[in-house]
Each structure stands twice: as C-alpha cells, then as structure tokens.
Amino acid sequence: MHTDYAFGLTQQSVILVTMRILIPVFAVLFCGPVWSKHLEADQDTSVPEGWIHAGRVASSDQVELTFALKQQNVDQLRRLLEQVSDPDSLNYGKFLSLEEVASLVHPSELTHKVVQSWLRGHGVRECRTVATQDFLQCDMTVQVAETLLPGSEFHRYMKGQRSLVRSPTPYSIHKDLSQHLDFVGGVHRFPPEMQAVSRAWTNGKQREVGFHLGVTPTVLRSRYNLTAADVGSAENNSQAVAQFLEQFYHPADLAEFMSLFGGGFKHMSSVARVVGTQGGGKAGLEASLDVEYIMSTGANISTWVFTNPGRHESQEPFLQWMLLLSNMSEVPWVHTISYGDDEDSLAVAYMERINNEFMKAGVRGISMLFASGDSGAGCRHLTKGNNAFRPSFPASSPYVTTVGGTSFKNPFKLTYEVTDYISGGGFSNVFPMPDYQVSTVNAYLKAMHALPPTTYFNTSGRAYPDMAALSDNYWVVTNRVPIPWVSGTSASTPVVGGILSLINDQRLLKGLPTLGFLNPRLYRLQGQALFDVTEGCHLGCLDEQVEGKGFCAAPSWDPVTGWGTPNYPALLAALLD
Numbered sequence: 001m002h003t004d005y006a007f008g009l010t011q012q013s014v015i016l017v018t019m020r021i022l023i024p025v026f027a028v029l030f031c032g033p034v035w036s037k038h039l040e041a042d043q044d045t046s047v048p049e050g051w052i053h054a055g056r057v058a059s060s061d062q063v064e065l066t067f068a069l070k071q072q073n074v075d076q077l078r079r080l081l082e083q084v085s086d087p088d089s090l091n092y093g094k095f096l097s098l099e100e101v102a103s104l105v106h107p108s109e110l111t112h113k114v115v116q117s118w119l120r121g122h123g124v125r126e127c128r129t130v131a132t133q134d135f136l137q138c139d140m141t142v143q144v145a146e147t148l149l150p151g152s153e154f155h156r157y158m159k160g161q162r163s164l165v166r167s168p169t170p171y172s173i174h175k176d177l178s179q180h181l182d183f184v185g186g187v188h189r190f191p192p193e194m195q196a197v198s199r200a201w202t203n204g205k206q207r208e209v210g211f212h213l214g215v216t217p218t219v220l221r222s223r224y225n226l227t228a229a230d231v232g233s234a235e236n237n238s239q240a241v242a243q244f245l246e247q248f249y250h251p252a253d254l255a256e257f258m259s260l261f262g263g264g265f266k267h268m269s270s271v272a273r274v275v276g277t278q279g280g281g282k283a284g285l286e287a288s289l290d291v292e293y294i295m296s297t298g299a300n301i302s303t304w305v306f307t308n309p310g311r312h313e314s315q316e317p318f319l320q321w322m323l324l325l326s327n328m329s330e331v332p333w334v335h336t337i338s339y340g341d342d343e344d345s346l347a348v349a350y351m352e353r354i355n356n357e358f359m360k361a362g363v364r365g366i367s368m369l370f371a372s373g374d375s376g377a378g379c380r381h382l383t384k385g386n387n388a389f390r391p392s393f394p395a396s397s398p399y400v401t402t403v404g405g406t407s408f409k410n411p412f413k414l415t416y417e418v419t420d421y422i423s424g425g426g427f428s429n430v431f432p433m434p435d436y437q438v439s440t441v442n443a444y445l446k447a448m449h450a451l452p453p454t455t456y457f458n459t460s461g462r463a464y465p466d467m468a469a470l471s472d473n474y475w476v477v478t479n480r481v482p483i484p485w486v487s488g489t490s491a492s493t494p495v496v497g498g499i500l501s502l503i504n505d506q507r508l509l510k511g512l513p514t515l516g517f518l519n520p521r522l523y524r525l526q527g528q529a530l531f532d533v534t535e536g537c538h539l540g541c542l543d544e545q546v547e548g549k550g551f552c553a554a555p556s557w558d559p560v561t562g563w564g565t566p567n568y569p570a571l572l573a574a575l576l577d
C-alpha cells in the first residue's frame with residue numbers, strides 16, 4: 001500500500017497511450033495561456049510582512065512539489081461522514097480504516113496515468129505517494145518545476161533564521177491536466193504565524209504575578225469538574241498536538257511543568273511519540289503550552305506531538321501534516337491544532353481539498369480541533385474605507401470542531417467565565433452553513449441581539465466557534481522557566497482536546513467507538529452539559545461603524561464562545577452511549 005510511486009514496466013503501455021494524447025499538449029504549452037488554466041487563481045501570492053526577498057533560486061536547485069490528485073467519490077465521503085457522526089444514524093460510529101478510505105477516494109486510473117505521464121515527460125521520477133494515493137510528492141529542479149507550472153518563478157525568502165522557497169507569481173497548468181489536479185503545494189502560501197503570547201505587559205506596565213489566580217492544571221480541572229479519578233486508563237487511547245513552527249517543546253520543560261503543577265492527579269510526564277523533526281530554534285511558548293495542557297486535562301493519556309517546521313524550503317508544513325495523516329493507518333483519536341490563515345487569502349480549491357482531508361479523518365473516527373484565532377472577528381479593509389470581518393481557515397471549515405476562548409469573570413477567583421475579547425469567531429464567506437448548525441445559528445441571528453451591520457459578515461456561512469475554554473492567564477514552563485499570563489485560543493484548544501480524549505477513554509472502556517467528528521452531536525445537545533458563556537464581546541474592526549467590536553456572547557450558542565465551556569461529568573454522561 002505504502003510503496004513509493006513506481007513508474008514500472010507494467011505501466012509502460014499505458015504511458016505510451018497517454019503520451020500520444022499528451023504530445024500535442026506539450027507542443028502548445030509554449031504557445032501562451034489559452035491552453036493553460038489557473039488552479040488557484042484566487043490564491044493571495046503576495047509576500048507577507050517580515051519576509052525578505054533573497055533572490056531567485058538557481059534553476060538547478062531542487063524543489064519539492066506536492067500534487068493534490070483529484071479524488072473520487074467525494075460526495076459519498078461527505079454522506080458517510082454525516083452518517084458516522086450522527087448519533088441517530090444506524091451507522092453512527094461505524095468508522096472506516098485508512099484502507100477503506102483509500103478504496104473510496106483514491107483517484108481514477110485515468111488521473112494517475114495522465115499525471116504520471118506528464119511528470120515523466122518532464123523527467124520527474126522521484127515521487128512518493130500516500131496510502132490513499134491522492135497526493136504525489138516529487139523532487140525536481142527549479143527549471144523543471146517552472147516548466148511544469150508556467151507562470152511560476154521560484155524565489156527565496158528569509159525571516160530570521162528561516163528560509164523558504166515560494167513563487168510570487170501565479171502558476172498555471174495545462175487545461176487537460178486541470179481536471180486531474182486540485183492544486184499544487186509548495187508554490188505559494190507562506191506559513192502563517194499564530195502563537196500564544198504572554199500578556200505579562202499591559203499598557204507598558206508589568207502585571208503583578210503573585211496577585212492573580214493564573215490558570216494551572218489544578219484550576220482547569222477544578223473549573224471543569226474533573227476529579228482526581230478522571231484520568232485516562234484505556235489501553236489504546238491517544239491524543240496529539242500538531243505544530244508547524246520553527247520551535248520545539250522540550251521534554252525537560254514538560255517534566256518540570258508537571259512537577260510544579262501536576263500535583264493531585266495521575267499524569268504522564270513525557271510524550272509517547274514525536275512524529276517529524278523538531279525545529280532548530282529554541283523551545284517555544286506555543287509548543288510548550290500545547291503539550292503541557294493537553295496532558296493536564298487529557299491526563300494519563302498517551303500523547304503524540306506532530307511537529308514539522310518544513311523539512312524542505314519549498315514545503316508547506318500544514319499540508320505535510322495532512323499527507324502524514326493519509327499515510328499512517330494508526331494515528332491518535334484527537335488532534336488539536338493552533339493554526340490559521342485569513343480565509344480570503346487562500347484559494348477556494350485549496351480549502352475545499354483540505355476539507356476533503358478533514359472528512360477523510362472524520363470517517364476514521366478522528367476528532368480535529370482547531371483554535372478559533374486570536375483576533376476576534378478580525379478585520380479586512382475593503383475599498384473606500386469599507387471594512388468587513390475576516391474569518392480564518394481552518395477555523396471556518398464545516399468539518400472541524402473550532403474552539404474559542406474565555407476568561408474568568410473575576411481574574412482573582414474561580415468564578416464563571418466570560419468572553420475573552422481575543423476569541424476568534426464569525427461566519428465563513430466560502431463554506432455554506434452546515435445542516436447541523438442551521439437552526440441554532442439562525443436562532444442566534446433572529447434573537448434580539450445587537451448584531452454588527454450585515455455588510456460585515458455573511459449570514460449564510462459556516463459559523464464558528466463550536467465551543468470554548470479558558471484562554472487567558474496560563475502558566476507555561478518554557479526553557480525551564482515558568483512564564484505567567486500566557487494567552488490565546490491555542491491554550492483553550494488543547495484543554496478541550498484533552499477533555500474529549502477523557503470521554504473517548506470512557507467510551508473505549510465500554511467498548512464504544514470514539515467520538516470522531518463531534519459537531520453534529522454537539523449541536524444536538526443544545527448546550528446541555530456545557531457552561532453557557534453569555535457576557536462580553538470580542539474584537540472587530542476599529543472603525544466608526546463598529547468601534548472595535550465584533551460579535552457578543554449571548555445565551556445559548558454565539559459566534560464568540562460557541563456553545564460554551566465543558567462541564568466534564570455532565571458532558572461525559574451526555575456522550576457516553
């Protein structure tokens with residue numbers, strides 16, 4: 001199954017046939033754009049702030065491109081996901097193995113043949129595929145890459161110690177190939193930065209450390225009603241955090257964190273498995289945070305870290321992780337990811353394909369949790385002083401569970417939670433509202449809340465987040481030093497992830513399947529078993545119309561904190577059948 005792409009003898013005859021089809025193709029490739037098509041015409045190709053141009057890459061240098069081959073039966077995949085995630089369906093929890101997913105979605109013979117002979121025709125031989133056969137990752141020289149993708153021009157960019165190879169100009173592809181490919185990875189898309197920050201300084205004044213409560217595992221476990229007995233014990237349970245930064249989590253930081261803050265509950269003090277290469281930089285706040293907190297709520301559960309800052313300069317680390325999931329038959333049941341990009345900067349074709357990848361994970365019983373972002377509703381400057389909110393992806397994907405952020409009403413006490421003003425939330429401009437949330441979201445829109453003007457958001461889009469947890473004032477140990485005031489939805493996401501893992505644990509002990517894609521079931525609960533967050537608003541555009549405000553929390557679901565934060569024993573009871 002997992003063999004490298006072999007262009008063996010058996011395929012020779014096939015290739016000869018397709019070569020005949022393709023010869024006229026190559027002949028006209030040089031005749032101009034009439035015969036070519038942009039797969040990602042709407043992809044933002046501008047260079048993000050902070051990256052310095054370091055010249056064009058030599059034509060003999062190597063790049064690695066990722067070809068996303070057109071999949072089959074995507075509609076069927078979507079229907080299957082709906083069934084296995086719908087507690088009222090007879091197929092609830094009847095998950096597929098990776099092999100079954102592969103036999104459902106693998107590209108057609110024709111797609112394989114056309115793409116292979118195209119690559120071969122350009123002398124590209126070093127390709128690797130994944131178990132689902134829908135990605136092909138190939139090494140080639142820049143010269144070959146630029147010929148395969150007319151319009152592309154590979155340049156090098158630097159930011160601090162990091163170096164990347166990308167094309168600032170859009171690529172095209174021959175139109176006969178365009179029906180066989182969704183997009184080509186490794187050409188555009190700089191890695192976005194979304195990281196936890198320490199709010200140790202506010203208004204230029206250092207905050208008093210000793211004074212506030214500060215979020216620690218004890219505080220979280222007490223707020224979300226976890227007792228000392230609520231730890232994992234199922235043999236095959238596992239959870240993961242995925243990170244794509246040039247930084248790493250340090251095992252000694254985790255051990256110290258647990259010795260400082262891990263009293264009172266059974267936990268593990270080391271990660272079970274690191275997949276990928278840890279970055280060359282220092283231990284980072286973000287990397288430490290994710291691991292330390294998923295292992296505090298999801299205590300005594302085997303934890304993996306997927307880490308990939310980009311092995312090759314032309315890699316897209318996030319895409320690389322998606323490929324890994326399609327190439328490993330056994331992966332953890334819960335993944336938490338703090339990563340996001342402006343939805344409007346990404347090609348729709350790319351996002352739709354990433355959604356297919358989320359569906360592939362969902363039908364396997366894997367839960368994908370994404371941080372909702374740290375800019376509230378966000379703000380996009382349109383023409384003539386007109387602004388609109390700015391949704392972020394994958395937070396806006398209908399096929400993931402998106403986690404927002406809260407803070408304690410009184411930062412000095414273990415009180416109820418209110419909105420953390422940074423909590424990302426809003427409505428997608430690309431993905432229609434999925435069935436599981438239509439009545440809920442429409443009820444929010446119709447209630448008598450003061451909503452922002454509808455020119456700022458799209459009432460027909462997928463609305464997020466789905467739920468929330470504390471995202472303010474965390475203690476994190478990084479480079480052996482305990483750091484206070486760490487904040488962001490990248491804190492709340494692993495906390496929720498660990499709690500879902502505990503529920504998976506109890507389900508596995510009862511012989512039940514895991515939760516998988518949670519949203520259809522979560523929305524059916526109608527807020528039961530969650531602490532509703534009803535106070536506070538998050539950030540929006542700083543303009544006269546909305547004056548820095550996005551949406552506001554309200555009773556029941558809202559686009560700031562979703563359904564609210566977990567009350568573990570109640571949520572367990574509600575999800576244990």
Ligand SMILES: *[C@@H]1O[C@H](CO)[C@@H](O)[C@H](O)[C@H]1NC(C)=O
Pocket residue numbers: 002003004128129130131137323327
């Ligand atoms: C997928 O896994 C197989 C081995 O199991 C490996 O040979 C192949 O290179 C992997 N694919 C990619 C894209 O890394």
Ligand SMILES: *[C@@H]1O[C@H](CO)[C@@H](O)[C@H](O)[C@H]1NC(C)=O
Pocket residue numbers: 223224225567569570
């Ligand atoms: C959970 O916590 C809330 C608030 O901290 C409390 O009111 C409730 O009684 C606790 N127990 C259960 C089982 O919900």
Ligand SMILES: *[C@@H]1O[C@H](CO)[C@@H](O)[C@H](O)[C@H]1NC(C)=O
Pocket residue numbers: 231232233234235266300
């Ligand atoms: C911790 O997990 C292991 C299995 O990984 C289990 O055998 C053990 O009983 C668990 N500890 C507690 C206190 O539940």
Ligand SMILES: *[C@@H]1O[C@H](CO)[C@@H](O)[C@H](O)[C@H]1NC(C)=O
Pocket residue numbers: 235236
């Ligand atoms: C755990 O997984 C292994 C390998 O997949 C399997 O052989 C074993 O039976 C599983 N154990 C339990 C308790 O499910």
Ligand SMILES: *[C@@H]1O[C@H](CO)[C@@H](O)[C@H](O)[C@H]1NC(C)=O
Pocket residue numbers: 428429430431432433458460461462
């Ligand atoms: C609003 O969202 C829908 C998808 O739900 C999309 O088709 C439409 O183009 C969006 N409108 C705008 C103005 O972005």
